[in-house]
Amino acid sequence: xxxxxxxxxxxxxxxxxxxxxxxxxxxxxxxxxxxxxxxxxxxxxxxxxxxxxxxxxxxxxxxxxxxxxxxxxxxxxxxxxxxxxxxxxxxxxxxxxxxxxxxxxxxxxxxxxxxxxxxxxxxxxxxxxxxxxxxxxxxxxxxxxxxxxxxxxxxxxxxxxxxxxxxxxxxxxxxxxxxxxxxxxxxxxxxxxxxxxxxxxxxxxxxxxxxxxxxxxxxxxxxxxxxxxxxxxxxxxxxxxxxxxxxxxxxxxxxxxxxxxxxxxxxxxxxxxxxxxxxxxxxxxxxxxxxxxxxxxxxxxxxxxxxxxxxxxx
Amino acid sequence: xxxxxxxxxxxxxxxxxxxxxxxxxxxxxxxxxxxxxxxxxxxxxxxxxxxxxxxxxxxxxxxxxxxxxxxxxxxxxxxxxxxxxxxxxxxxxxxxxxxxxxxxxxxxxxxxxxxxxxxxxxxxxxxxxxxxxxxxxxxxxxxxxxxxxxxxxxxxxxxxxxxxxxxxxxxxxxxxxxxxxxxxxxxxxxxxxxxxxxxxxxxxxxxxxxxxxxxxxxxxxxxxxxxxxxxxxxxxxxxxxxxxxxxxxxxxxxxxxxxxxxxxxxxxxxxxxxxxxxx
Numbered sequence: 001x002x003x004x005x006x007x008x009x010x011x012x013x014x015x016x017x018x019x020x021x022x023x024x025x026x027x028x029x030x031x032x033x034x035x036x037x038x039x040x041x042x043x044x045x046x047x048x049x050x051x052x053x054x055x056x057x058x059x060x061x062x063x064x065x066x067x068x069x070x071x072x073x074x075x076x077x078x079x080x081x082x083x084x085x086x087x088x089x090x091x092x093x094x095x096x097x098x099x100x101x102x103x104x105x106x107x108x109x110x111x112x113x114x115x116x117x118x119x120x121x122x123x124x125x126x127x128x129x130x131x132x133x134x135x136x137x138x139x140x141x142x143x144x145x146x147x148x149x150x151x152x153x154x155x156x157x158x159x160x161x162x163x164x165x166x167x168x169x170x171x172x173x174x175x176x177x178x179x180x181x182x183x184x185x186x187x188x189x190x191x192x193x194x195x196x197x198x199x200x201x202x203x204x205x206x207x208x209x210x211x212x213x214x215x216x217x218x219x220x221x222x223x224x225x226x227x228x229x230x231x232x233x234x235x236x237x238x239x240x241x242x243x244x245x246x247x248x249x250x251x252x253x254x255x256x257x258x259x260x261x262x263x264x265x266x267x268x269x270x271x272x273x274x275x276x277x278x279x280x281x282x283x284x285x286x287x288x289x290x291x292x293x294x295x296x297x298x299x300x301x302x303x304x305x306x307x308x309x310x311x312x313x314x
Numbered sequence: 315x316x317x318x319x320x321x322x323x324x325x326x327x328x329x330x331x332x333x334x335x336x337x338x339x340x341x342x343x344x345x346x347x348x349x350x351x352x353x354x355x356x357x358x359x360x361x362x363x364x365x366x367x368x369x370x371x372x373x374x375x376x377x378x379x380x381x382x383x384x385x386x387x388x389x390x391x392x393x394x395x396x397x398x399x400x401x402x403x404x405x406x407x408x409x410x411x412x413x414x415x416x417x418x419x420x421x422x423x424x425x426x427x428x429x430x431x432x433x434x435x436x437x438x439x440x441x442x443x444x445x446x447x448x449x450x451x452x453x454x455x456x457x458x459x460x461x462x463x464x465x466x467x468x469x470x471x472x473x474x475x476x477x478x479x480x481x482x483x484x485x486x487x488x489x490x491x492x493x494x495x496x497x498x499x500x501x502x503x504x505x506x507x508x509x510x511x512x513x514x515x516x517x518x519x520x521x522x523x524x525x526x527x528x529x530x531x532x533x534x535x536x537x538x539x540x541x542x543x544x545x546x547x548x549x550x551x552x553x554x555x556x557x558x559x560x561x562x563x564x565x566x567x568x569x570x571x572x573x574x575x576x577x578x579x580x581x582x583x584x585x586x587x588x589x590x591x592x593x
Contacts, residue, residue: 050588050589053426053427053588055587055588055589056589075332075429075430075431076332076429078427078428078429078430079332079428081427082427083423085420085423085427087420087423088420089419089420089421089423090419090420090421090424091416091419091424091425092415092416092418092419092421093415102338103428105338106335106425106428106429106430107329107428107429108330108331108332108335109325109327109329110327110328110330113325113327120322124322150424151427152322154329155324155325182322183322187324
């Protein structure tokens with residue numbers, strides 16, 4: 001497997017639950033490194049991970065993980081990947097170190113190595129001091145960490161992380177993101193981070209695959225998806241909003257709504273964003289349509305803009 | 315400089331090829347139970363009939379003047395009858411939570427994200443229960459045979475009844491397989507071990523009660539096949555070359571027993587999955 005080969009490849013994959021299609025002919029590829037799998041709840045992110053693990057069988061399409069066909073060599077694939085499930089999951093009646101060592105043995109590690117690795121990864125994820133406690137007494141944040149530990153114990157080549165910061169407090173969340181970032185950027189572990197939290201993906205990943213309603217809405221390097229040169233402004237106006245929005249569109253600018261009545265307006269380079277004329281362009285447009293500019297603040301394009309653009313939010 | 319690097323390190327050691335994870339599951343399951351004193355008590359309780367029978371064999375061999383009943387293959391069949399109670403207790407104690415507890419803790423997705431097939435998971439779980447059941451049926455059964463030879467100081471009984479060796483093996487295995495797979499199937503249907511235990515006991519006693527009522531109505535035991543336990547008793551009688559206790563043809567009892575095992579495996583195949591799809 002060369003460094004340029006994608007770690008995961010999906011070709012026309014359709015997964016149907018009863019009468020509902022959770023994935024509709026999805027074709028995507030996940031490059032080496034950290035790739036974010038982004039989308040609103042119900043977009044099909046978890047279903048995609050479960051299909052890649054072989055938990056659900058697609059009715060159509062083909063998938064490869066680490067160059068191995070999911071339909072034909074699931075066990076070999078699972079020996080080389082680590083999966084951190086979204087929901088709370090553990091093996092009852094075990095303390096943390098026994099649980100992680102047990103998972104290591106299930107993944108093929110000899111018992112002694114599994115125990116040694118269990119201690120190591122528990123320290124790494126920050127559970128070193130609590131490793132002899134029964135998992136059932138753990139807090140939500142600790143349970144998230146133990147799920148990461150069991151996914152790491154056998155040293156996988158690829159990690160599937162399904163909503164890894166769910167239910168964590170801000171400090172715990174930051175620490176978890178730091179761990180994920182460290183794994184991807186310093187420890188050479190490829191990972192797919194499924195999340196609906198844009199900042200998480202933006203902080204930890206280089207590439208992103210955006211999903212919506214069981215389909216791929218956008219994919220590629222985050223920097224590239226953030227778009228060509230241009231500037232983003234937060235804008236609030238008073239006046240005839242529909243006709244102003246029409247004017248923005250007519251002038252070649254894109255906009256997305258945010259909280260309250262503020263919108264984010266993207267002014268491309270072609271309209272003078274680089275020359276510092278973007279503000280003037282917006283003021284001029286507002287003046288022409290008789291609306292007041294109540295708030296105008298420069299911003300930078302974020303993944304949120306990519307996400308909103310991909311999902312066609314207006 | 316830290317004394318020990320506590321950062322994440324890549325693993326350079328060897329890994330076992332997929333296919334042996336069921337032994338890990340079985341070993342962990344057994345050790346977990348053997349750490350419980352209550353369970354050890356139950357397991358030892360399962361050896362009480364063995365002690366009684368061993369004394370009987372000793373008295374029979376050394377004090378023929380006080381022995382009332384001669385040692386025959388029926389003695390070994392009767393021993394299995396005594397063990398039925400302990401088999402039930404251990405099946406309920408060990409088996410009810412084997413899969414139900416994993417379902418409650420969402421452990422199936424952890425297990426099945428590792429390089430093990432669903433059949434390996436089921437095999438590992440079944441091995442826990444089967445091993446403990448055989449430890450109170452097959453092991454004491456064979457030991458009784460050995461004690462008979464040792465106490466009598468002769469191979470004559472064994473030579474005349476050589477079929478007892480495969481009989482003890484077959485009866486033990488059939489009983490363990492039936493108990494293990496029916497219990498595992500029930501365990502896969504719920505997230506509550508307590509509920510599974512009640513369901514299992516309910517099925518055993520309810521089918522026996524139905525059989526009792528039907529026997530009373532028809533004045534015959536032809537319908538013994540409706541009771542889970544009665545089928546096994548009937549087949550075990552035949553295995554030990556005894557007269558079957560019910561009027562149901564033993565072949566019917568055997569078919570029902572094997573069908574129950576097959577249905578249980580089919581239930582397990584449907585229920586043991588990494589993801590539960592609700593449509």
